[in-house]
Amino acid sequence: MTQHLFDEATRVTAGDSCWRGRTSDDYWAFVGPFGGATAATILRALIDHPQRSGDPLSVTVNFCAPIAPGDFDLDVRLVKANRSTQHWCVELMQGGAEVATLATAVFAERRPSWSHQPTELPQAAPFDQIRPFPKIKASWANQYDFRFVGGDPDFSGAKKDAPASAFSKIWIGDRVPRKIDLLSLMAMSDAFFGRIFHVRGELVPFGTVSLTTYFHADAADLAAEDVSRVLATADANIFHKSYGDQTGKLWSPGGRLLATTTQIAYFKA
Amino acid sequence: MTQHLFDEATRVTAGDSCWRGRTSDDYWAFVGPFGGATAATILRALIDHPQRSGDPLSVTVNFCAPIAPGDFDLDVRLVKANRSTQHWCVELMQGGAEVATLATAVFAERRPSWSHQPTELPQAAPFDQIRPFPKIKASWANQYDFRFVGGDPDFSGAKKDAPASAFSKIWIGDRVPRKIDLLSLMAMSDAFFGRIFHVRGELVPFGTVSLTTYFHADAADLAAEDVSRVLATADANIFHKSYGDQTGKLWSPGGRLLATTTQIAYFKA
Numbered sequence: 001m002t003q004h005l006f007d008e009a010t011r012v013t014a015g016d017s018c019w020r021g022r023t024s025d026d027y028w029a030f031v032g033p034f035g036g037a038t039a040a041t042i043l044r045a046l047i048d049h050p051q052r053s054g055d056p057l058s059v060t061v062n063f064c065a066p067i068a069p070g071d072f073d074l075d076v077r078l079v080k081a082n083r084s085t086q087h088w089c090v091e092l093m094q095g096g097a098e099v100a101t102l103a104t105a106v107f108a109e110r111r112p113s114w115s116h117q118p119t120e121l122p123q124a125a126p127f128d129q130i131r132p133f134p135k136i137k138a139s140w141a142n143q144y145d146f147r148f149v150g151g152d153p154d155f156s157g158a159k160k161d162a163p164a165s166a167f168s169k170i171w172i173g174d175r176v177p178r179k180i181d182l183l184s185l186m187a188m189s190d191a192f193f194g195r196i197f198h199v200r201g202e203l204v205p206f207g208t209v210s211l212t213t214y215f216h217a218d219a220a221d222l223a224a225e226d227v228s229r230v231l232a233t234a235d236a237n238i239f240h241k242s243y244g245d246q247t248g249k250l251w252s253p254g255g256r257l258l259a260t261t262t263q264i265a266y267f268k269a
Numbered sequence: 270m271t272q273h274l275f276d277e278a279t280r281v282t283a284g285d286s287c288w289r290g291r292t293s294d295d296y297w298a299f300v301g302p303f304g305g306a307t308a309a310t311i312l313r314a315l316i317d318h319p320q321r322s323g324d325p326l327s328v329t330v331n332f333c334a335p336i337a338p339g340d341f342d343l344d345v346r347l348v349k350a351n352r353s354t355q356h357w358c359v360e361l362m363q364g365g366a367e368v369a370t371l372a373t374a375v376f377a378e379r380r381p382s383w384s385h386q387p388t389e390l391p392q393a394a395p396f397d398q399i400r401p402f403p404k405i406k407a408s409w410a411n412q413y414d415f416r417f418v419g420g421d422p423d424f425s426g427a428k429k430d431a432p433a434s435a436f437s438k439i440w441i442g443d444r445v446p447r448k449i450d451l452l453s454l455m456a457m458s459d460a461f462f463g464r465i466f467h468v469r470g471e472l473v474p475f476g477t478v479s480l481t482t483y484f485h486a487d488a489a490d491l492a493a494e495d496v497s498r499v500l501a502t503a504d505a506n507i508f509h510k511s512y513g514d515q516t517g518k519l520w521s522p523g524g525r526l527l528a529t530t531t532q533i534a535y536f537k538a
Binding site: 057058060062064065079080082085087089091098099100102104106108110111112113114115116117118119163165166199200209210212214216217218221235236237238239240241242243245247249257260262264267268269 | 333367529
């Protein structure tokens with residue numbers, strides 16, 4: 001069986017505290033690898049780690065410097081383990097001691113509890129009834145099948161009287177369908193176009209600085225959903241002094257909230 | 270001049286990579302220090318650090334284990350510095366090598382840019398027209414002057430037909446007024462009552478696992494606001510398998526979005 005490009009792109013080779021990975025041309029953004037692929041690679045090293053127990057609950061990835069094409073080391077450290085949670089710290093390094101990405105993660109063995117989901121699945125036309133977003137220059141984006149339900153981007157740069165909405169509602173699946181797991185959910189939580197592109201209606205220099213994703217489904221929940229796409233929403237609260245935020249939610253088609261995410265990003269405008 | 274209790278509670282003594290702090294009985298929660306005070310103490314060590322440049326942009330605090338009353342060490346490490354950003358990692362330790370809190374922070378020298386704040390200040394009755402929330406058992410909460418504009422908590426435990434709303438709108442100030450700075454903003458971003466208390470209408474075992482706060486104002490912006498309270502909103506998306514999330518926004522009375530925050534917390538219900 002041929003491996004999915006996503007699994008190829010996020011492959012890691014096992015070490016004890018030091019793991020290895022390699023950037024993928026298939027998930028390349030403008031000046032470095034797609035941050036979602038980097039985050040998923042880090043998460044894969046943690047999930048595959050022999051000391052890991054439980055499922056990812058929270059992952060924060062701080063993008064410290066551009067990652068050059070090629071190999072990188074992952075220094076993986078279990079900082080603290082309790083009865084039901086684990087706290088990890090990962091440093092992605094290139095060229096010896098230069099840290100390019102700094103991540104922390106919390107894993108938890110999630111026990112049954114009272115359940116309640118106040119947030120409701122947004123209304124959306126079915127995936128099959130929406131035209132796929134056309135291919136663009138960044139290779140990573142072409143690995144996904146984006147179908148905009150609302151807030152389609154207009155990057156024409158046409159001057160507008162007022163900023164456009166920062167809100168988008170999108171179906172996201174892998175272009176070559178792949179069952180959604182915690183790794184692809186991690187990557188998809190960073191797969192929104194920069195909110196600054198939407199409000200400005202043009203592409204400007206942009207880079208995510210810090211990304212935090214919470215998983216609201218564990219591996220068993222996600223396997224039971226058995227889906228190959230998510231309905232996702234993204235929005236922004238503010239753009240100020242060269243940094244703007246983004247909030248996002250990722251849903252199973254059946255209405256389960258799978259993950260929430262937030263990030264802060266640099267922009268030049 | 271007598272020092273404000275908050276400054277006393279978040280005091281640190283300088284080291285090179287290792288700083289020291291001490292828990293405060295004045296900011297105590299049920300089984301450990303108020304997480305917001307811990308976060309602010311970590312942030313103070315970073316702000317006071319001789320190598321620091323710029324202002325905090327993003328802070329993530331992972332609460333790994335309860336902090337015992339008394340002294341703690343802060344292992345502060347500048348992981349990566351670029352021209353305009355710094356990436357820090359802080360480990361709070363007690364009893365030698367036991368890590369109780371793991372934090373990362375991004376500092377940035379924020380340059381002027383295009384500004385846009387899509388999110389609007391929520392409507393709220395003025396602070397002076399609302400009765401302060403009564404004192405409760407947790408000492409930290411009594412250091413704040415909470416005035417609920419909406420979503421007042423009812424912890425009576427009276428059985429309800431359906432879960433109550435997770436949304437709250439509150440004025441938050443220090444009980445002894447203190448000008449809002451980046452430190453108190455950090456602490457206040459963790460000063461909401463657990464969302465699970467609101468939806469269940471009762472106090473249940475609860476603990477924040479990971480907290481992320483983004484600052485949308487730098488020190489100069491905040492000094493210019495010159496305010497001693499914020500209008501804040503908090504909400505939740507989901508409670509599932511013993512963990513629930515929280516999102517929050519903190520505004521200056523004049524309508525500037527100062528910070529956004531999110532956290533994931535353990536609960537037993």
